[in-house]
Amino acid sequence: MTDKNFVGAGMDDSNQNHALERKRGSGARQVYDLLRDEILDLRLAPGSAIDEVQLATRFGMSRTPIREALVRLAGEGLIETLPNRSTMVSNIDFLGMHAYFDALGLMYRVTTRLAAQHHKAGDLDSIRVHQAEFKAAVEAQDALAMIATNADFHAAIAAAGRNEYYARFFERLLGEGRRMLRLYYQSYDDRLPSRFVDEHEEIIAAIEARDVEAADRLGRAHSEQIEAQIERLLTRHDRLDIVL
Amino acid sequence: MTDKNFVGAGMDDSNQNHALERKRGSGARQVYDLLRDEILDLRLAPGSAIDEVQLATRFGMSRTPIREALVRLAGEGLIETLPNRSTMVSNIDFLGMHAYFDALGLMYRVTTRLAAQHHKAGDLDSIRVHQAEFKAAVEAQDALAMIATNADFHAAIAAAGRNEYYARFFERLLGEGRRMLRLYYQSYDDRLPSRFVDEHEEIIAAIEARDVEAADRLGRAHSEQIEAQIERLLTRHDRLDIVL
DNA sequence: TTCTTCAATCTTGTCGACAAGAAAAATACA
């Protein structure tokens, strides 16, 4: 809500100038990655228009790779493209927030369960690495880092669960919802209780012990806790902005 | 390059000639829809190469809209594109079959539950229409129609559940897995027991009665039955082709 | 002034052309 969105034409030199030679197949990928980050970190405000030629000049390439990146982003629902008309950054679906966190919670549970069942040797190392990063982010009170590292943590768990379909869906949820998660974290004033870190530790322990029931219980607790907080957030939110 | 347009050298005249005027924004959509269908109905064999120029001449349009369609298909995992090299129809992931049906079964349960909770006035009508079509397809022993109408039936239930995220994931699973489902149905020799139709009826009844527990139980039964059949299918399959 | 109609402009969708990599073919070499 208190977001400044400079989408202005060519201004700072941070990252628009790429006149230097880039590898052949990587144009669209580069644009895709950067735009995705800008959208998910709310640096591109929801609803703001996206101009292909502007992006083309900004990235110093033709409209074609830009277009490919936009098609991919549209496929993930991050931008919306009116036929023959402007394309814009998708709005955050506040009404679907409950549904979103319901799905997210279910994925927490399912992936944690499966990880407890199917994890193999190196999986726990990977999970622990991400947990350490998450812990550091929480201690540093860096909301963006918390979201990213939390997503990585759970993505690692999902990978250990050995189900590509859940993993892909989960990663997509974690990505697509980064903007909603941003609001969620803001409901804690970006200072996450250390309890969250502890819960992660318990989850790791349950997975390591291959205790499926404990894993499920923890995943469910994690999820229900989020649910409750979202409930608080939504009621508060409904009062603040009467949306449209 | 120069135009190499041999009249007789192409394939048959079934549906490649679209020199007639088409609406402006619909080129890619048209290609996407048709290619998707051809892939999912196994008319395009997994692993077979996809040539952009060939498609361009076949559809009578430039490579640009073809390319957009391919990007979208790749985003859904239906084709795989090696950088700077050929793109090909994705292989069916037999190893992930168990994972696939696990996810599918969970979605059966979740969406049925939610439909029992949240369905509104017109939802049941839509569901019943699709159920009637499914029944007709089963009686006609038309496997492709069974897959399509079954997908529509469950998609309608998912829509009644009022959770966009589950619905999208579910639809994606049902679409993406049409090829696997084809095999699954073939394990019944494309003659589905009428019990499947009856199960659908029970599901409808549970939803209408808003009996969440019954809905969940039925969804679970549906899912477990699939699971069992897949188990039989897989063991039989593992014995027949030693993959690779 | 306000509403309608038409022209200017802007953005997107599509096209043909060209260059870069890679695969296939042809040649040289042991």
Place this chain on the structure above:
DNA sequence: TGTATTTTTCTTGTCGACAAGATTGAAGAA
């Protein structure tokens, strides 16, 4: 004869240009 190297060909990735549709702005009528 078999292998390494060069050349040819083929496919993809990128580009600039143009047309269609939509938006905006101006001009005209009430």
